[in-house]
Amino acid sequence: MNGRKVVVTGLGIVSPVASELEQFWEGIKNGKSGIAHVQGMDDIDQYAVQIAGEIRDLDVERYIDAKDARKMDPFSVFGLAAAVMAIEDSGLDPSNMDCERAGIIASSGIGGMQIMQEQCLRAYKGGPRRVSPQLIPQMITNILSGYISIKYGFKGPNFCVTSACASGTHSIGEAMRIIQYGDADVMVAGGSEASVAMLGVAGFSALRATSRRNDDPEAASRPFDKDRDGFVMSEGAGIIVLESEEHALARGARIYCEAAGYGRTGDAYHITAPAEEAEQAARGMKLAIQDAGLRPEDIDYINAHGTSTPLNDKGETLAIKKALGDELAYKVAVSSTKSMTGHMLGAAGGVEAAIMALAIRDNVAPPTINYTTPDPDCDLDYVPNIKREMEINVALSNSLGFGGHNATLCFKRY
The missing domain is CATH 3.40.47.10 (Thiolase/Chalcone synthase)
Structure with a gap:
C-alpha cells in the first residue's frame, strides 16, 4: 500500500477486567484477572464449564438510553458503549465534521446469541406469536455498526466483518484500508461479543475447547503454559477510532500511534x-x-x-x-x-x-x-x-x- 498514513486517535473498552480505559490498562499491566465463576446464568452448576469473564461494572445508562438498551442484545450494548468511549476519547465532534467521510466497521463473531436463545425458548413454549419483532434486527451481526452510525450520523462505509475470533482484527484492518484508499477520513472499528449464555457455554464445552478449572477461575487461562487445558470464554467490546493523518492533525487530535500494517x-x-x-x-x-x-x-x-x-x-x-x-x-x-x-x-x-x-x-x-x-x-x-x-x-x-x-x-x- 502507498496510500495515506492512518493513525489511532481513540480507544474504548468494555471488559471483564474493567470498563474504563485507564482502569483497564492498569489492571492489564498489573496482571489482574477478570475471570470468575459465572453469575449471569442461574443454572451454571449444571454445566461442565462454570467460569467465564463477565461484564459487571458497566454503567450502561452513561452511554445508552435505558429504554433503548432494553431492546438490544448485550453484544450491541457493549459495542455501542465502547464506541461512545472511543469517540469521546478521540475528541471527534460529529457536528463539526463531514459525516459522509466517516464510517463504521464494528463486528461480532457470533452476534445476538442471547436474544436468539431467549426468543427460541419463547417460541417453543408459547408458539410463534410469542416471538418479538426485535428478534431479527437485534440478532444480526451488522446491527452494531448500524447503531453506531445512527447515533453519530456517520454516513460513510458501514458494514461488518464476521470471521469468528478474527472479526475485530479484520474490522480494524479493513477500516485502515478504507482510509488508505481515500474512501473515508475517519473509521470507527473493532468488535463486540456477548456469548456467555446457555448456547455459548454449552457449545464450546461440547467442543472441549474451554478450560474446566472451575475451582480456580483466575488461574484457568494460562496461555503457553504446559498445563493449559483450554480457553476461557469472555464477553465485552473493543472499539478504536482510526483517522487519516491529515484529518487528525487538522483538528489537533492526540495520536496514540500509527496503524501501519x-x-x-x-x-x-x-x-x-x-x-x-x-x-x-x-x-x-x-x-x-x-x-x-x-x-x-x-x-x-x-x-x-x-x-x-x-x-x-x-x-x-x-x-x-x-x-x-x-x-x-x-x-x-x-x-x-x-x-x-x-x-x-x-x-x-x-x-x-x-x-x-x-x-x-x-x-x-x-x-x-x-x-x-x-x-x-x-x-x-x-x-x-x-x-x-x-x-x-x-x-x-x-x-x-x-x-x-x-x-x-x-x-x-x-
Whole structure:
C-alpha cells in the first residue's frame, strides 16, 4: 500500500477486567484477572464449564438510553458503549465534521446469541406469536455498526466483518484500508461479543475447547503454559477510532500511534483446528510487517492470539518463528493478555489492538499471567507473570479464527 498514513486517535473498552480505559490498562499491566465463576446464568452448576469473564461494572445508562438498551442484545450494548468511549476519547465532534467521510466497521463473531436463545425458548413454549419483532434486527451481526452510525450520523462505509475470533482484527484492518484508499477520513472499528449464555457455554464445552478449572477461575487461562487445558470464554467490546493523518492533525487530535500494517490469510485446512505447520498464520504476520514498510528485526512486541488451548499456542509459537526467523523470534517480547481477559471471541481483536496502542504509548509489555510450567513446544519470551518496561516502537497483534481465518495488525510509534 502507498496510500495515506492512518493513525489511532481513540480507544474504548468494555471488559471483564474493567470498563474504563485507564482502569483497564492498569489492571492489564498489573496482571489482574477478570475471570470468575459465572453469575449471569442461574443454572451454571449444571454445566461442565462454570467460569467465564463477565461484564459487571458497566454503567450502561452513561452511554445508552435505558429504554433503548432494553431492546438490544448485550453484544450491541457493549459495542455501542465502547464506541461512545472511543469517540469521546478521540475528541471527534460529529457536528463539526463531514459525516459522509466517516464510517463504521464494528463486528461480532457470533452476534445476538442471547436474544436468539431467549426468543427460541419463547417460541417453543408459547408458539410463534410469542416471538418479538426485535428478534431479527437485534440478532444480526451488522446491527452494531448500524447503531453506531445512527447515533453519530456517520454516513460513510458501514458494514461488518464476521470471521469468528478474527472479526475485530479484520474490522480494524479493513477500516485502515478504507482510509488508505481515500474512501473515508475517519473509521470507527473493532468488535463486540456477548456469548456467555446457555448456547455459548454449552457449545464450546461440547467442543472441549474451554478450560474446566472451575475451582480456580483466575488461574484457568494460562496461555503457553504446559498445563493449559483450554480457553476461557469472555464477553465485552473493543472499539478504536482510526483517522487519516491529515484529518487528525487538522483538528489537533492526540495520536496514540500509527496503524501501519495489515495482513490476512486463510489456512484452508480445518474448521476448528489451526494448520499444523502454521504457514499461513506466519504469512499473515509477514504481510503485516511488509505492509508497514518494516523488517522482522523492527518488531519489539507481539500481542499473541494466545488462547490457552494446546493446539493454538503451539501453532502460534511456530508461526512467530517462521515469520521472524528463529534468532529474532527468541528476542521479541510476546504476551497473551487473554490470560487476564479470557477469550472475548469477536471482540478480542479490538481489545488487543487497543492494548497494543497503549503498550506503544507507555513502553510497557503486559504480562502473560499464570505462566508457571514451561512447555517445550512453547519456548519464546512470553513476558511471564510481570509486566516489562521496555522500548516498544513497533508491535504486532494476531487473531486466528475458526474456519482458518488469520489476521495481523502492525502498529508503530507515531
